[in-house]
Amino acid sequence: MEACLSRGLQRLRRGKPLAVAYLDLDRFKLINDLYGHVAGDAVLQQVCERAQEPLSPHMYLGRIGGDEFCW
Secondary structure, three states: OHHHHHHHHHHHHOOOOOOOOEEEOOOHHHHHHHHOHHHHHHHHHHHHHHOOOOOOOOOOOEEOOOOEEEO
């Protein structure tokens, strides 16, 4: 995440847009603990598919904590 944010800040300095969203998926860690990481990955894929716009090549989703993500 730090490397992606650093690249985004460099792009921002060159006049390119930058947006960062902080996402907290309640009880996401519980899904991984109860059903495994494959199920957790499926949940993350659903979150990305339900976003207003799908992730483009310059968009990243990174985990900050147990159920906290930056987009």
